[in-house]
Amino acid sequence: MTDSLVLSIDGMGGDDAPDIVVEGVDIAAKRSTDTRYLIHGDAARIEALLARYPSAKAATRVAPAEKAIGMEVKASQALRQGKGSSLWNAIEAVEKGEANAVVSAGNTGAFMAISLFRFRAMEGVHRPALTTRWPSIKGGYTVILDVGANVEADNEQLVEFAIMGEAFARAVSNIARPSVGLLNVGSEEQKGHEEIRAAAALIRQADFDMDFRGFVEGDDIAKGTVDVVVTDGFTGNIALKTGEGTARLVAHYLRDALTGSLLGRLGALIAYPALRRLRRRMDPGTFNGAVFLGLNGLAVKSHGSADGHGFAAAIDVATLLARSHYREEIASNLARLAAAEAAGAKVGEAG
Amino acid sequence: MTDSLVLSIDGMGGDDAPDIVVEGVDIAAKRSTDTRYLIHGDAARIEALLARYPSAKAATRVAPAEKAIGMEVKASQALRQGKGSSLWNAIEAVEKGEANAVVSAGNTGAFMAISLFRFRAMEGVHRPALTTRWPSIKGGYTVILDVGANVEADNEQLVEFAIMGEAFARAVSNIARPSVGLLNVGSEEQKGHEEIRAAAALIRQADFDMDFRGFVEGDDIAKGTVDVVVTDGFTGNIALKTGEGTARLVAHYLRDALTGSLLGRLGALIAYPALRRLRRRMDPGTFNGAVFLGLNGLAVKSHGSADGHGFAAAIDVATLLARSHYREEIASNLARLAAAEAAGAKVGEAG
Numbered sequence: 001m002t003d004s005l006v007l008s009i010d011g012m013g014g015d016d017a018p019d020i021v022v023e024g025v026d027i028a029a030k031r032s033t034d035t036r037y038l039i040h041g042d043a044a045r046i047e048a049l050l051a052r053y054p055s056a057k058a059a060t061r062v063a064p065a066e067k068a069i070g071m072e073v074k075a076s077q078a079l080r081q082g083k084g085s086s087l088w089n090a091i092e093a094v095e096k097g098e099a100n101a102v103v104s105a106g107n108t109g110a111f112m113a114i115s116l117f118r119f120r121a122m123e124g125v126h127r128p129a130l131t132t133r134w135p136s137i138k139g140g141y142t143v144i145l146d147v148g149a150n151v152e153a154d155n156e157q158l159v160e161f162a163i164m165g166e167a168f169a170r171a172v173s174n175i176a177r178p179s180v181g182l183l184n185v186g187s188e189e190q191k192g193h194e195e196i197r198a199a200a201a202l203i204r205q206a207d208f209d210m211d212f213r214g215f216v217e218g219d220d221i222a223k224g225t226v227d228v229v230v231t232d233g234f235t236g237n238i239a240l241k242t243g244e245g246t247a248r249l250v251a252h253y254l255r256d257a258l259t260g261s262l263l264g265r266l267g268a269l270i271a272y273p274a275l276r277r278l279r280r281r282m283d284p285g286t287f288n289g290a291v292f293l294g295l296n297g298l299a300v301k302s303h304g305s306a307d308g309h310g311f312a313a314a315i316d317v318a319t320l321l322a323r324s325h326y327r328e329e330i331a332s333n334l335a336r337l338a339a340a341e342a343a344g345a346k347v348g349e350a351g
Numbered sequence: 352m353t354d355s356l357v358l359s360i361d362g363m364g365g366d367d368a369p370d371i372v373v374e375g376v377d378i379a380a381k382r383s384t385d386t387r388y389l390i391h392g393d394a395a396r397i398e399a400l401l402a403r404y405p406s407a408k409a410a411t412r413v414a415p416a417e418k419a420i421g422m423e424v425k426a427s428q429a430l431r432q433g434k435g436s437s438l439w440n441a442i443e444a445v446e447k448g449e450a451n452a453v454v455s456a457g458n459t460g461a462f463m464a465i466s467l468f469r470f471r472a473m474e475g476v477h478r479p480a481l482t483t484r485w486p487s488i489k490g491g492y493t494v495i496l497d498v499g500a501n502v503e504a505d506n507e508q509l510v511e512f513a514i515m516g517e518a519f520a521r522a523v524s525n526i527a528r529p530s531v532g533l534l535n536v537g538s539e540e541q542k543g544h545e546e547i548r549a550a551a552a553l554i555r556q557a558d559f560d561m562d563f564r565g566f567v568e569g570d571d572i573a574k575g576t577v578d579v580v581v582t583d584g585f586t587g588n589i590a591l592k593t594g595e596g597t598a599r600l601v602a603h604y605l606r607d608a609l610t611g612s613l614l615g616r617l618g619a620l621i622a623y624p625a626l627r628r629l630r631r632r633m634d635p636g637t638f639n640g641a642v643f644l645g646l647n648g649l650a651v652k653s654h655g656s657a658d659g660h661g662f663a664a665a666i667d668v669a670t671l672l673a674r675s676h677y678r679e680e681i682a683s684n685l686a687r688l689a690a691a692e693a694a695g696a697k698v699g700e701a702g
Binding site for chain 1: 486487488499502503534535536542543544568569570571572573574582584585586588589590591592593594595596597598599600601602603604605607608609611612614615617618619620621622623624625626628629632
């Protein structure tokens, strides 16, 4: 591996792969000229696309893969039969040290299963977590995890998520000391179930130097009350999908209002540039790139329906993380967590 | 009690009480002329307001209450010290048979605690649940419960929520056979945690004559995929608050887009009637009225920040439920649930 970054790309993952993948690499290659790309997949199709994208072509090597894992394949099946696929090979290239991170817009379940199987969880991480970003009224975004890797999380796992999310926010948002909140049904200390109250106590007890703000509520995600919102994968997945559904509902109402009358249509025509800007801000692609955090390898998942710009955003996340010290930061806070737990256990014995 | 409906109203609950309460009663009184209202609270203030609202005045009797429970009072404190308050008396009037239902825009925790204490849970209901409605793209709304009465729910409680939510939807939405889904992280049968899979199995096993559609995801709430979405109070509360936060975020983006440029402002001016219609559709007051389901008394909670129209919407929910057979329907399905569980236990013993 040279000094420049190498990203291993699943060329065949995503609804419109390989087209959006090569387009995304082209956009990213223009932004960051010292990154190299290793695109795995159908070599003939990918080379044909590269011929149309000179910036991508100049920075890319194609690694032929004989098959692709479909979006409907179950994780267990992908693990058994996925060897030799573009996704599998893309992950393996990172494992072998040929690349710094893998990016795929493919099957999420397969991506998580194969990443976990090949990379393994970092020492001290019980459950890697899927981490993503949600736009906030403050103009930036809120990091949220877990958004679906695990359906349950105990207090210790929630604290691990807090550690991982904080390091992620520092790497990707360029905030020196990101604030962290635990998602709950109220901000008062006595609220919520036992696991979450125990997690809050454990964070306060451990010597993390973390800007921990206690409990936050669902509407704090879009408000941007804290930089990092921590929750279990069941709640996180459902909350964000409810948010997505609501955003689509409001967009539908807006379309309805602006096409339902002559004045509405005329106004929309005149305000067209402003409405186009609104559409771009609401485009989930802007914040594309979920990271499966807590593995020994860096695994970034693009939304399956991403376009080229969305895929490039996922590449940006991989680049920022690969150039950061997120893994060392996580390891050092995990050691502090272990120390706090050992001290807690001693207190327990003494009592 | 006469044949006409009597609603017991907490005159002092809500951010802008008693004003919005009397205004709401006036709006409702014009819609439904055979309902009578018993408004509890500061008699002088309420009488002064009634003088300005003749329709409300004609249908209302004021029951003086010496105090009011503030929005910041904890549920436990409200239980200890709430006797004689407008909320307490409003609930008690239903318990004594003087009214058919209670409506309050006051402190949610106090409302649930005092309702549960005075009304008690229906026979067979382990945990009453807070039930609300969310607008859907289909044009109607989705009933969702529990949205915060309990932080956890086991499989049996989830099934009870399904029974209660289905009866609620039939009463309020006028759908003969509402479809029901369990909120999960995927629609496949093997998804989610054990409780939710056990709940799905139990619903299928019981003889409910319920249109049960299995698992639904967060975005199905706004899509209107099913009429009733069932979840635990932790997930439900966080999901809806995330949705609310997102709706506010999109509205903020829209305002930004339409005020950020001259063409945007001009377009918005021309499309003003259409945008006002949009604003009305997005107004949470349209679907105001959360019901604390599963009690022996009918308890409807208006949003604390509701205006008169919002409060009237909550009164409408109380009226529809009071005129329906929702309690008998719940009781009959609870009996079927008990039978299914007894049969399951027998199978368990035999195995």
